[in-house]
Amino acid sequence: MSIIDSISRFALTLFRKPFHWLVKAHHVPKDPRQEFELDKNDKLVYVLRTKSLSSIEILKRQTKMLEMVEARHFESGLPKSGTCIFINNRPKWFSNKRKLTGHKKSFAAMLEAQKNNPDVNYKIIPVSVFWGRNPGKEKSFLRYAMSNLEETGRLGKLLIILFLGRQCFIQYGKPIDLNSEQINLGQESDKTAHKLSRILRIYFNRHWVAVMGPRKENRRDLISGIIASDPVQKVIIEEASRKNKTMAKVRSDAEKYIKEIAANYNPRTVRFLSTSFTRLWNKIYSGIEVNNIKQVRELAQNHELIYVPCHRSHTDYLLLSYQLYHEGLVPPHIAAGINLNFWPVGNILRKGGAFFLRRTFKGNKLYTAVFNEYLYRLLNKGAPVEYFQEGGRSRTGRLLTPKTGMLGMTVQGMLRGIRKPIVFIPVYIGYEKMFEGKSYVGELRGQAKKQESFGQLLGVRKALKRFYGKVYLNFGEPLKLTDYLDQQLPHWKESLNIEQKPDWLNQQMIHLGDEINRRINAAVSINSVCLVSMALLGTPRQAMDKAELIAQLDTLLAFAKDAPYSPYTNVSQQSGSELVATAIKLGMAYETNDPAGNVISIEGDERVLSTYYSNNILHLFALPSLIASLFQRHNHVPKAKIMDYIHAFYPFLKKELYIHWTEAQLAERVDTLLATMLEHGLLNMGAKNYCVPHSDTPEWSRLMLLAEAIQPALQRYAISLTLLNSLDATTSIKRVELEQESQKLAQRISALYGINAPEFFDKNLFKNQVKVLKEEGYINHQEGSGIRTTDKAQELYRKILNILSIPVQQGLQLAARSLKVTKPLESKLSEPKSENPKAPEQDQEGNPNS
Structure with a gap:
């Protein structure tokens, strides 16, 4: 151990209590032991990217809290369970040597120990420590000092702890099992250790981008880059000739379009919104339940993610970005309707990553070219993108027919060539009680939709005083674009790098949109209000004896569990009686005392809203309901006839x-x-x-x-x-x-x-x-x-x-x-x-x- 390291440890010992007070670390996943199926007998070795005593101290506290093997300093020899190993050194004033080599000897020693003791199971867990979530700008003098804050020097780290200690974020990566088939123990340990080192360096680089996002482009460079691009230049020349305008005038129009469209992502705004929304969600919701996020983290390492959620509420994009941020993923750039670009919401959303688009591009070739180029640059930079392919919020609880414009532009961008393969992430967002429920009732009865405005925003205060139950955020089966096209169109690669729009694009986007909708529906959550609504809507007056209702709910739950619709479907773990109690608590059902047995009913506006909630899960029970329909007028039916009607x-x-x-x-x-x-x-x-x-x-x-x-x-x-x-x-x-x-x-x-x-x-x-x-x-x-x-x-x-x-x-x-x-x-x-x-x-x- 060097003298400087000894001094650093002594200083850390003196300031341990203030350090623990200044630093608050958030970690993902919530329970690494469960997610990675760690055994208590596993020999765990933590690998960090950059040498840092403060990172070890944080990790030591974290592992103790999570009841994992407690992190410890590594001296020399064979790493013990809990040892922390580094692959990079921190920056030094008079040395450019960053890469460390000692960790390879440690890996080789572990590999030899694994060979000699097959019953012992060594696992390497990569751990990333982030101070703040600012990726920095592409052209910035302070970028290296203030962007990758994990790799700054001692003085910089002290300042970071003082100012960003509460924004520390730790992510545990998927363990590398040295006893698995992926590790060739028959090879020389030194070569395998070198390979492990290279794999971990690639992992940390990719993971940094997945968590922090690509570096921010200067807004002036963004505008000039889009205008100078070949597709936009071509349209500018055509527009100037066709409309008899000067080139300068058309370029000015293009610049206005870019400013109207482009996001202005600001990490400080995102951090502020994250803190504000935490208080808001805790006030109006009883929790946000997230399912199937693990696969998204893994795909984020080397794919361009396109989040495609269902659209039920204005809170959809806020909830999704908020939760992704807290799950250790960079919030996506969101395609938002131009109707949301009003003061002051528009500016806040723009800094949170929203980019705005008009309802129609029809007849405006310049706007179309500018928007296409902006989207292409986002995809090529590796920024995750989110859009609602339904085009607007569903007022019926069903998925709307997809609008294929954004899908088509995404596929055209891929055909031009981007750095990472595209994968669509279907997302189901479900609510036990809708935030906009009252306004939806009016619209469903024929009232005109109110235009979004600052005045309408002030009216939300009353709604914030109510309780809305639980929110479900379920990630569906990912759809890799190239795999999908290979299956549907074997010759699609002939359209690569061709400027013209492929003949097959429009029709294929309809099928792609339908497939994404099917995957969204497969990730549905079955909650209390949906089930109670479906059961009561089947009665003439939307009322049932409480005991009979509970029995019916238990039957529906049994169907969902014994004949599961999809591995991505989330079924409530509550019993029938608990589901009824939750629906009553949320004000979606009412209980009336009766000597013969209490009655549960739906009343008033909730009768219309109940169809909305029932429609959320109707697809799950459509086939069993169709089978049951055959027996409403027939007491016995052969299987052949059942299949005949099902196929019809x-x-x-x-x-x-x-x-x-x-x-x-x-x-x-x-x-x-x-x-x-x-x-x-x-x-x-x-x-x-x-x-x-x-x-x-x-x-x-x-x-x-x-x-x-x-x-x-x-x-x-x-x-x-x-x-x-x-x-x-x-x-x-x-x-x-x-x-x-x-x-x-x-x-x-x-x-x-x-x-x-x-x-x-x-x-x-x-x-x-x-x-x-x-x-x-x-x-x-x-x-x-x-x-x-x-x-x-x-x-x-x-x-x-x-x-x-x-x-x-x-x-x-x-x-x-x-x-x-x-x-x-x-x-x-x-x-x-x-x-x-x-x-x-x-x-x-x-x-x-x-």
Whole structure:
């Protein structure tokens, strides 16, 4: 040990208490032992990038708190468990020698010990210590002194501890197991040690960028760089010629566009917002639950991350950036609507990483070129990006049809060539109670959407006094762009480095957007309000006996756990009774005392909002609900008929709800669902057919209640098919007319029968239905000649009548007559039973008879 090191240790001993008071370290992951599956018998050796006694002191305190092997100084010889090893020295005034070599000898000694003692398990854990989260500027005299604060000298470190001690951040990397197959113990230990050293240096460099982000570009350099780029210069020349303007005038317009668009990321603003939002979230939420973040940290090392969340609330982008910052990842640059660029919010968001875009680029080639170039520069620099492909907030709780503009620009940027491969990170953001719930109710009832403004911001104060339960932030299955294109378009690489827009881009972006939506839905959280809403909406008056409701919730939870939708789906660990208590606490359900048993109900505006929450999870229960629907009017059904109906209606459900099962996976999925229904008594098995339980049993009631979840969707399909059924072989109808008449008929039925779901007559859903009808061959549609129905559509119409109740069919007939859009319906039912059946009798095979 050098004399200077001895003095430093002595000084640290004297100032240990003030040091602990000045320094507060945050760490990621929260529990390294659990995330990395560390065993108490593992020999852990911590490797840090830069030699620092203060870092050892912090790590020592951290490891003790986390009940890991306590960090210690390393003297010489074979490293003991808890030893800290460094691969770089701190900067010195009169020496450029930064790299250390002693750690290679330590690695070699550990490798030899591992060879000689296979039962001992050595693990190297890379540990990164960051003081502050400022990446610095690309062209700055103080960049080396103030950006990578971990590698400053002793005097600089003292100043950092004084001013940034509370902003210390520690991240534990994935351990390197010396006993794993990845380490070749048969090779010479010195060579393997050299390889380990190189791997760790690459890791620390990549990890620094993942946590701190790329260095900030000077704003003037950004503007001049975009204007000087070839794509923008080409459009400037074209615009000047076409509009008879001077080149200087067009360049000035381009500069204005850049200033309107570009973010002005400021680490100090982000740090301030992080502290402020911590207080805010703790006040209005009971916690933020994060799932599947581990994979994102790993991908951030060597990929360009594009976060694609669902969009339900204005707090979405704040929550996601906030949580990523606290998870040790750099907050993304966020594509925000120009409507949010109002004082003072616009400037704050811009410094937090937001860049603004107009609702449409149509007809403005210069704006399009500038925006494309700005996005390309972000991607090429390695800055993570976030955008909402839905284009706006969902008012129905369902995912909206993707707007493919940003996806297309991202893919075009990749085709130009960027440094890292692109990976899309689908993100589900769910709320137990919506922040904008009241305003959504008004909009769903026809009120105009209020324009965002400072005055509207002041009105948020009242909402902040309420309690909104828990927030769920779930990261879905990542989608690597090149892998996706390889699968979908084997010859896509022919479009690399070509200026023209590829012919396949528009159509392929529609499929890409749908796939991302499916992955978002696969990462859904099943929470209390969603489940309670779904159960109560199946009843005529949105009210149930409390005991029956709890039993129904337990059944839905059992479905989610025993027949999981996806490994990324997050299922509540609460029981049915706890779910009810949470919904009541949040004010989304009400309990009424009754001598025969307490009643749980939904009242007032919550009746409309309950459809919103139910729609969050409808895709999870769509298939079991469709199966249950077959038994509303049939007491026993063979499996072949179940599969026939599933195959008939699944394309509509898949398109509408972004369900991720393929046609080839349906049979296996249905088998799993039927087995689950048998296990929980919702169905019985006869000699040949699946049968309903006796109607006086609780299981029969739960089956009928489960069937109600999908009924609004089936009724919508029946509306369009009713209109098509009115056409004869020689009559056609325009696509727009079919969509409009379907919407009118749905509005009529909704008004007559008190359907509280505003999406019941959503024109976009009817557009999707017509698309599926065409894709599946139910209609023939050629531009200019209108739509003609096929025999296949008549068969589908008979099937849907076969599972809709008689009152629903009668209501559909009456509404259609009032609009004079269809001929009288003919009853084409098979195996009908009364709407209020008595307990079925058993046949000789044990099957209940109608």
